[in-house]
Amino acid sequence: MPTLLLAGAVLLAGMALGWAARRRAGALTPAETAAARGTDYLRQIFEHATDGLFLIEVLGEARFRNLAINPALLQSMGMRASELVGRMVHETAVPSVAALFIQRYQRCVTSAVVQREQFVMLLPSGRRTVEMTLVPLRDESGRVRQLVGIVHDMTERVALEAALVTREREFRTLVENCPDLIVRYDRDGRRVYVNPAFTRMRQQSAEPLLGQSPADDPAFADGEAERMMTAIRAVVSTGKAQRLTSIFRKAGQDWREGDLLLVPEVDDGGQVRTVLGLGRDMTVQRQQEAELRQARAQLRSLMASRVSRELQEELGQVLTALRLSAGMLRVQYADSLPPLLAASNTMTGLVDRAIATMRELLRGLRPASLDEGLAPALDALSRDLCRRHGFECRLDLGGVPELSEESAAALFGIVQEALENAARHAGVAEADLSIRRLGDEWELVVRDAGRGFQPDSVGGQAYGLQVMKARASLLGGELLIDSRAGQGTAVMLNFPAAPANPNPSDPSRLAGRPFDN
Template sequence: MLLQAIANRPEYSDRETANLSDIALNRVHDAIYLIDCDLRIKYVNDKACELLGYSREAFSRLSFSSIDPELRDDDVFALWWKLSVRPEGITFTSHHAGHNGELIPVEISCVGYDQRGEEHILCIVHDVRELRRQKEQQRLREKQMNMVVENSPDLILRFDLNTRCLYANPAVQNWFGVSEQEIHHKPLTESVPKGDVGLSFFKLVSKTLVDEKGAEDELTLQRYGRKRTLHVRCVPEYDLAGKMVSVLAVGRDITPIRQTEEELRAAHQQLRMLAQNFEQDREAERKQLARDIHDELGQHLTSLRTGLSLLAMRAGQPLAGQREQLDNLMGLVDSTIQVVRDVSTRLRPNVLNLGLIPALEWLRDRFNKDGGCRCILVAPDESAVNLDEATLTAAFRVVQESLTNVARHASASTVYIIVKPQPDTITIEVVDNGKGFNAARVRKNAFGLPGIQERARMLNGEATIVSARGKGTRVRLSFPLPGSRSQTCGDKHKGE
């Protein structure tokens, strides 16, 4: 044994063996003492000197009872010796006094050691100050965590592998009006509300137990006569060996969030309905105004021109001045009639009454005449697209607004209007090869693009605007055809 060469070093001639043993014991991280029956210290390693602050010579003059004061009691000493000399030895905790008077907490393992027929005790002493400090920190962290859990507004529960409740924080007890004793170690089937909510929660915990993965869901239940929504997440918990030992469930009351979302959706829906109603009223007003201007004012002006013509024809031999005045009046009437027609067209072109494709053809021709660049319409036969009046008008206005933007801002040489009808939907694209723009830098007071998107929403559709500097702009409007399945579903959702 290593200690055999150390215990009585003066009696040994083989100094190399003694030195080798000493080196080996000094490599041990714990302090080592060899104590005889009179509590004299026969040997210490370097770690013991480092631990207590004594030199080896100082240790040789000390009694082990001066280091471990508990051994000064004869009864304690006798019991310690008796237990230490057993084959299995003894392990216990104590405090050793250092050179500076500090009491150092240690864990001591003692075992009997026979040296030439004389009984000794070999003590291996482990400094547990760092361990105690870590345990104290761990206890502090656990205490702090317990404070967080105990005062958390979230519902926190822990279940064992048999779904018995191991812990429920006060929030759970307050929410369901139960005491900890009523749910502690109770099976999950007995500790949760009956019905769909309890079944859903049981499935959530069971899924976590089976899959060993996190699972989450939203549960709706009644509390004090009001509907509440809980977001519940279950996660597995493991021991140090990586074996799952429990399931932690955390529930958060998200009722205010869901209520806010519902209110926000209702507000948006109301805003869209108001905008749609406003747009419909405006279109109806435009239509009526166009009809009045065309039918009433146009008719009156036409009659006036007819009357003036007759007056000129009946004049026997009108003077030159009178003829010139009549000519001026008729020219003014002609101009007025043209203005009335232009205003009527701007308010609502009569070509809309013919359908989408003729309306887009008219828009193309107008743009080619006034827009400053070439406009090309790619569309199917007009009979392939049949829209009701509100849908036709909204789609026409989107294309009209897009072409207006091209004329004002794009500096394009060519713009395409592409109509792609499908069984349930229709897509209209306005694509130009102009200078494009950065969508993130559009002026806040520019309502053209938001107006296009709002019209698309009115159609239960979608408008996307894609553009980049130097790469032109593509406005894509897609919406369900009236009477299609997607249109019906959209109307149903809107009604809900």
């Protein structure tokens, strides 16, 4: 309620009280009666206002008397009107408290302007923070004759403001010491706040960075600024957070890769007012992850080579010697000990099975033929299938990708599994293998015209398919199997021409990559 209206309400309420007394004595004139009716609504305001209202009469230097006090103020003070109204201020409180209020009233009278002060009062409800407004009222000669007082309880508001200040201080302490990048954008994508980590990363003060949008920032790679703006607009329009990975240039350094979470900040009406961006430079972590993957691949390759060598040199020699010994026993003692012939034949059969199993294991490990390159290894695989199964594989190598040792082994393993399955189960004696470059991808196809099968119904025999799919994921590709009963089988793999673990500082790596919800 405006101060002047409250002041009028207090003043007229006091007048109404006087008119009521005169009405009882029959002393009101017709004009006074009309005026009294016009002030009834102001008296209602005075009596039902939630703020404390009072009227003070100025009797002289530092002499003040209470003329009217509304119910809200009386209730908060825990006093009755008869204890205050009509009495001098210094008579209604202990001397120290009365002196403070008299000083406040006197300042208002002396300055003849509205006074506003906030202080703490000890009331029956406890310590309360109040704001008291004093409005001087002059008579016709210009002298201040009365003071209107308005008392507003500020306790909850002050406590809330203190809590907000504390939370803001805690937030700023957290944000300004956070190693991650924190940026606040307005609805148009312009920066309105950047934390110290952001300014350190850019090696600039905050001022030139504020007011810029990603579209104005040369630190982003081609296309990345538009992806950022698209994500910010999506947050503003949908009110949902967005995640994206972006490529940017750190001051004086190469291209970097960062992960960014964009979170909507809404007002009381639920409308997105700003967008908070939480970013982290992931370049070092991604490089370390790539180095770890490479180290693991090297370790697997070394272990495979060692196991292959030990199987072939140690176990292979033992099995060969055992087979020769069984043959010598059969030659030397079979005539004199007929039962030994059957036992020797059984032993030779078991050794042959062990040798065959060992060779299967060797083929599952990284073949030594890969040391000569992928194309020679595939040619050697084709000749081995022809020798063991009488199975012909027609090779169409329009090109061979340059791959790491692990990727080459994965691709070779897919081809080997597909051709072995065709040789054993297709019911035909031939298959076609083709590898060719299609734009930014390589395409591998192994196709036969055999009996085919239902890929979803292979049951326990799906282990080989799972292994092929796992190897395809190492190449960053997707394995598809197209097969129907009686219509042959095609094993198809498409994988990117770029390395599976590209350099994270390459700004083209994420070109065209959409952001994630």
